[in-house]
Amino acid sequence: MNIENFADVTVLIVDDSPVSLEEIFQFLSNAGFKVVMAADGESAIAKAQDTNPDIIVLDIIMPGIDGFETCRRLKANPLTQDIPIIFMTALSQTSVVVKGFQLGAVDFIIKPIHQEIILARIISHLTIQKLQHSLQEQNLKLQREIQQRQKAEAALVKANMQLKNLATSDSLTQVANRRRFDEYLEQAWGISIREAWFISLLMCDVDFFKRYNDNWGHQAGDRCLYQVAQAIKRVIKRPADLVARYGGEEFAVILPHTPEEGAMMVAQLIRSSVRELALIHPESPISDYVTLSVGVTSTVPLRDSSPDILVAAADLAVYQAKELGRDRAVFLPVKK
Numbered sequence: 309m310n311i312e313n314f315a316d317v318t319v320l321i322v323d324d325s326p327v328s329l330e331e332i333f334q335f336l337s338n339a340g341f342k343v344v345m346a347a348d349g350e351s352a353i354a355k356a357q358d359t360n361p362d363i364i365v366l367d368i369i370m371p372g373i374d375g376f377e378t379c380r381r382l383k384a385n386p387l388t389q390d391i392p393i394i395f396m397t398a399l400s401q402t403s404v405v406v407k408g409f410q411l412g413a414v415d416f417i418i419k420p421i422h423q424e425i426i427l428a429r430i431i432s433h434l435t436i437q438k439l440q441h442s443l444q445e446q447n448l449k450l451q452r453e454i455q456q457r458q459k460a461e462a463a464l465v466k467a468n469m470q471l472k473n474l475a476t477s478d479s480l481t482q483v484a485n486r487r488r489f490d491e492y493l494e495q496a497w498g499i500s501i502r503e504a505w506f507i508s509l510l511m512c513d514v515d516f517f518k519r520y521n522d523n524w525g526h527q528a529g530d531r532c533l534y535q536v537a538q539a540i541k542r543v544i545k546r547p548a549d550l551v552a553r554y555g556g557e558e559f560a561v562i563l564p565h566t567p568e569e570g571a572m573m574v575a576q577l578i579r580s581s582v583r584e585l586a587l588i589h590p591e592s593p594i595s596d597y598v599t600l601s602v603g604v605t606s607t608v609p610l611r612d613s614s615p616d617i618l619v620a621a622a623d624l625a626v627y628q629a630k631e632l633g634r635d636r637a638v639f640l641p642v643k644k
């Protein structure tokens with residue numbers, strides 16, 4: 309619909325008076341509109357559906373169904389409900405006007421019709437209609453943009469999570485990496501200081517891993533590390549505990565809220581879990597299978613202390629376990 313060019317605009321005039329109908333038809337046609345006429349309500353409804361006019365000018369008093377009923381039916385039909393309706397009436401009582409607006413009319417013109425007035429009203433309502441349509445279009449466009457943005461945001465959140473996972477996990481063994489270990493130990497240490505309660509650390513070293521690699525090759529070595537990591541992980545069930553690859557063939561387990569006895573129990577469970585894997589290790593002088601040396605330490609950290617002392621004690625404990633013949637867990641307290 310282009311209201312600068314009336315030839316694009318179809319007006320449906322409905323009036324039971326042939327004289328009045330003819331007069332309005334002539335005037336609007338001369339003004340350049342495409343004009344469709346109906347002499348009663350029933351044919352108005354049919355023509356509204358057939359010609360899809362941009363606006364309807366509707367007489368109220370008509371034989372058969374009157375203008376009000378015609379309006380009600382047009383508004384009840386999804387095909388015609390959005391077409392603006394202007395009533396024409398000789399009745400200017402408030403009650404009549406109010407009823408017309410309640411039925412969904414956009415305006416009233418009082419008979420006898422002045423040509424300039426009917427033209428001005430038609431143009432004014434076509435303009436409003438056009439603005440409404442463009443608002444609706446903009447609204448739709450905005451909603452689509454919002455949906456697209458929400459989709460993009462969801463994808464970004466997912467990518468971020470994947471990235472965070474990549475940044476914090478060891479790709480070979482699928483447990484936490486060294487960076488995550490350092491970060492988490494710092495946090496857990498701080499919490500232990502505040503709670504004045506135990507934190508324990510386990511260092512698990514695969515015995516004679518170099519010989520395993522030399523014997524079976526590096527790919528088998530990688531598979532062995534993955535299986536050992538997963539065997540350790542199966543034992544660690546509390547959400548606050550963390551299994552990490554500390555380096556090479558060494559895995560660390562942080563156990564917050566855990567004193568010595570609990571930590572030693574976890575160490576023995578880990579050793580059993582790895583033994584159950586029954587990974588054959590012909591070059592090991594101490595066992596037919598892959599075994600672990602586990603260093604265990606535990607402390608209630610002092611204010612302003614560093615978790616480095618926990619790592620140092622666990623390292624020393626692993627060293628002692630190796631010295632004592634490997635395939636065992638050794639506890640050493642933290643030197644304060």
Ligand SMILES: [Mg+2]
Nearest residue numbers: 324367369370
């Ligand atoms: Mg009439």
